[in-house]
Amino acid sequence: MDKEMYCHEKEAPIGVFDSGVGGLTVVREIMKQIPNEQIIYFGDTARVPYGSKSRETIVRYSKEIVHFLQTQGVKAIVIACNTASAFALDEVEREWDIPMIGVVKPGAKAAVRATRNGRIGVIGTEGTIHSKIYSQYMEELQKGIQVLGKACPLFVPLVEEGLLEDPVTDEIAVRYLSELIDRDIDTLILGCTHYPLIATAIGRVMGEKVLLVNPAYETARELKQLLECQGLLRENPPGLGKNRHQFFVSDAAEKFKRIANSILPYGILSANAMNMEQY
Amino acid sequence: MDKEMYCHEKEAPIGVFDSGVGGLTVVREIMKQIPNEQIIYFGDTARVPYGSKSRETIVRYSKEIVHFLQTQGVKAIVIACNTASAFALDEVEREWDIPMIGVVKPGAKAAVRATRNGRIGVIGTEGTIHSKIYSQYMEELQKGIQVLGKACPLFVPLVEEGLLEDPVTDEIAVRYLSELIDRDIDTLILGCTHYPLIATAIGRVMGEKVLLVNPAYETARELKQLLECQGLLRENPPGLGKNRHQFFVSDAAEKFKRIANSILPYGILSANAMNMEQY
Numbered sequence: 001m002d003k004e005m006y007c008h009e010k011e012a013p014i015g016v017f018d019s020g021v022g023g024l025t026v027v028r029e030i031m032k033q034i035p036n037e038q039i040i041y042f043g044d045t046a047r048v049p050y051g052s053k054s055r056e057t058i059v060r061y062s063k064e065i066v067h068f069l070q071t072q073g074v075k076a077i078v079i080a081c082n083t084a085s086a087f088a089l090d091e092v093e094r095e096w097d098i099p100m101i102g103v104v105k106p107g108a109k110a111a112v113r114a115t116r117n118g119r120i121g122v123i124g125t126e127g128t129i130h131s132k133i134y135s136q137y138m139e140e141l142q143k144g145i146q147v148l149g150k151a152c153p154l155f156v157p158l159v160e161e162g163l164l165e166d167p168v169t170d171e172i173a174v175r176y177l178s179e180l181i182d183r184d185i186d187t188l189i190l191g192c193t194h195y196p197l198i199a200t201a202i203g204r205v206m207g208e209k210v211l212l213v214n215p216a217y218e219t220a221r222e223l224k225q226l227l228e229c230q231g232l233l234r235e236n237p238p239g240l241g242k243n244r245h246q247f248f249v250s251d252a253a254e255k256f257k258r259i260a261n262s263i264l265p266y267g268i269l270s271a272n273a274m275n276m277e278q279y
Numbered sequence: 280m281d282k283e284m285y286c287h288e289k290e291a292p293i294g295v296f297d298s299g300v301g302g303l304t305v306v307r308e309i310m311k312q313i314p315n316e317q318i319i320y321f322g323d324t325a326r327v328p329y330g331s332k333s334r335e336t337i338v339r340y341s342k343e344i345v346h347f348l349q350t351q352g353v354k355a356i357v358i359a360c361n362t363a364s365a366f367a368l369d370e371v372e373r374e375w376d377i378p379m380i381g382v383v384k385p386g387a388k389a390a391v392r393a394t395r396n397g398r399i400g401v402i403g404t405e406g407t408i409h410s411k412i413y414s415q416y417m418e419e420l421q422k423g424i425q426v427l428g429k430a431c432p433l434f435v436p437l438v439e440e441g442l443l444e445d446p447v448t449d450e451i452a453v454r455y456l457s458e459l460i461d462r463d464i465d466t467l468i469l470g471c472t473h474y475p476l477i478a479t480a481i482g483r484v485m486g487e488k489v490l491l492v493n494p495a496y497e498t499a500r501e502l503k504q505l506l507e508c509q510g511l512l513r514e515n516p517p518g519l520g521k522n523r524h525q526f527f528v529s530d531a532a533e534k535f536k537r538i539a540n541s542i543l544p545y546g547i548l549s550a551n552a553m554n555m556e557q558y
Contacts (some may be wrong), residue, residue, distance in 0.1 A: 047326055047501050055550075057325050057530050126534075157436040168450055251336045273333075275554070 006116045007073040010234050012039040013246075014223070017062075020048035021256060022156070022193030023080030024263040026103065030078070030266065034227070034235040041204070041244040042071050046251035046276065049156060050083040051125025052191070054122075059119045060061025060081035062088035064279040066096055068248075069087040073205075076100065076224060076231050082124050082215070086133035099226055104128075106222045107189050112145065112273035114211050119146045121180040121210075124191030126151045133193060136219060148183050149172050152176045152192075159194045160259065166177040173205045181206065197263070247271040285350040289513050292317040292525075293502070294348035294356040296341075299327035300535060301435070301472030303360030305382065306524075308499035309357070309545065313506070315513040318524040319351050320341025320464055324385040325530035325555065329362040329434060330404025330471070337406070339507050341367035341558040347527075353378065354511050356504060360441040361403050361470050361494070365412035378505055383407075385501045387416045391424060393490050394466040396427045400459040400489075402481075403470030405430045413470060428463050431455045431471075438473045440540065448477060452484045460485065468492045476542070 016027055020043050027039055042065050050058050068079055076099040079085045079092075086100025093100050111120045122134040128151075130168045135147035154172050163169045168225045178186065188210050189272070190196055196214045203212055207211070227233040238244050249256045253271040295306055299322050306318055321344050323329075329337050341363045348356055354356075355378040358364045363382025372379050390399045402415040407430075414426035433451050442448045459467065467489050469475055475493050482491055506512040517523050524547070528535045533549040540546045 031332055046332060048331075052327075052534065053325055053530050154433075154436055154440055161433055171447055230292055251332050255331065 005076050008231055009067040009075060011238070012073055012075035013040045015040050015042070015072065015074035016080050017042040017044070017065045017069065017077070017084070017253035018081040019044050019083065021045075021160070021263065023194050024260055025196045025218055026078060026080035027211070028264055030203065030223060031217045033220040034233065035069065036237045038234070038238050038240075039125070040069060041245065041247045042069060043247070043249045043256055043271075044130050044276065045249045045256055050081060051153070051156065053083075053127060053129045053162045055087045058084055058087040059091050059231055061098060061276075062092055062093070064276050066092050068276070068279045069097070070098070072246075074098070075224070076227060078175055078217065078219065079103065080216075080219070082193065083097065083127040084126050085132040099127050099230060099232070101219060101222055101226060103193065103215040103219045104133050104191075105137060106218035107191065107213055108134050109141065110218040111187050111189050111213045112138050112141045112193065114213060115145070117184070117186045118142075119148070119183065119185045119187075120149060121183075121188040122149045122191045123152050123180075123183040123188065123195065124149070124157075125156070126153060128191050134189060140198045147186060148180055150176055150180055150207070156192065156194045158239060159197050162262075165200065170204065173198070173201050177202070177205045185210060187213060191215065198244075248274055250274060250276045286354050287511070288309045290353060290517070291352055291354035294319050294321070294345075294351065294353035295359050296321040296344045296348065296356070296363070297360040297472060298323050298362065300324075300331035300439070300538045300542065303474050303539055305357060305359035305498055307313070307543055308495045311503060312499040314504050315430075315516045316514070317517050319348060319353060320524065320526045321348060322526070322528045322535055322550075323555065324528045326536055328404065329360060329406075330406045330432070330435065331408060332362075333496045334366045334410070337366040338370055339362055340555075341371055342374070343555050345371050347555070347558045349369065349375070351525075353377070353480070354505060355423075355502070356396040357498065357506070358382065359472055359495070359498070361383055361472065362406040363408075365407050365410040368460050378509060378511070380498060380501055380505060382472065382494040382498045383412055384416060385497035385541055386470065386492055387413050388420065389494075389497040390468050390492045392421045393492060396425070396463070396465045397421075397423065398427070398462065398464045398466075400464040400467040401426060401428045401470045402431050402434075402455065402459075402467065403428070405432060407470050409535065413468060415524050427459055427464060429455055429459055434477065435471065435473045438476050441541075444478055448480050449483065452477070452480050456484045458480065460489075464489060466490045466492060469495065470494065515547065529553060529555045
């Protein structure tokens, strides 16, 4: 193992990245489950959204960001974006020798464990759904499992417009989700990091019998195990108070800060804007 | 004038660019009003949307695209994107010696000519509205004019989801537009190239007394005048049939083709994908 490739110290921060603000739902779970850790977050707000872009583009962007996070001395990287996890995780893992997890595999594993009738729904962006990454992975885990994917392109803009509890969001949810109800799924993966923010509306449409799987929660759990196994789990908080975490964005830092402050358990003081073209 | 800077020939094509598919509503108007011209279109689909990004980022992207269009030997450039017209037109015009128009000034002029009570509304993306470019320009044209801007971030995703005639679009339109009705405007600028595609819904909400100004139409008119003045108007069609126009995108060419074919008067055969980072 090439020690220069990443910082192999418990005290080093964890790098988390996403196309924009959505990955903060993963950060929120990490903060809850392993509260001693320090997080360096990167949101690619200059190039958001990833969901409608091609594999090649997403792989290129992800490599640039991993390179940037490495310069920050992180001990592990979380790809907190379903599209980037689907398209780029395997390729990036091959190139870099640093512990890395995406949100797809933890979510898929939890869904396969949870289903009773073997019929699982996945909702996400066009990129995630068309990649079929969730179905492929779940079929590897359990032969014969039935996976029904449905792209929901309006959910992200509705969340970013703040319509979390709103009849319009409910109406759009009914349109997107009806076919999944008709196909009798018993488990639904929220395959986009924005979706946990409208989990209540989604749950209302799907009904009580359908279990919603939040990959953000599962990812934070797996991250904890990964760090434990590698002896990288931090034992004490860094003693920098609430503002020990650092947030970087490729554009529009003020807008990011505003949305971040509605997702995270406490306010963030600043988000640093930077140009990714140098990475 | 540096002749190397652009192709000063009637037979050269016109370059048109936008962040994605929206600028095709401008292309549609150019095709109608000056049907002999050949168009080279660039849609920056890898970095769409521009509406929520900062001035610096949009200026950088616009310069890259103008550079690319120049390599294609265009005789004039149309910035068929309100955000890029607002943020980048002046700067790009200073750097390049090529006839260039955006969509903002033609739309603003038409609105000032049309209003009777001096109260004009503008709807657009967050970038366009917060830039206050329409108000500034209209106040220069006519002192004392009242301009009321309103950002409508959900309109673009609703259009791209194909909900052109849909109760959800009507409901969102009512929410965005009510305050403009209350403020008694008599003219409304559709300050985003996607919006002409839902002009019917917008008109229904605003009522018959409010005139809708489509900057795409006004831009094609001004482009024709500009080319005439400079002796650059093409006299005969290039004889290449319907497929003489060329379409380039920075990502997801197939999806672009699908939406393009619903906007343009006839189908486009191909869209070429390219990486902008070399420009």
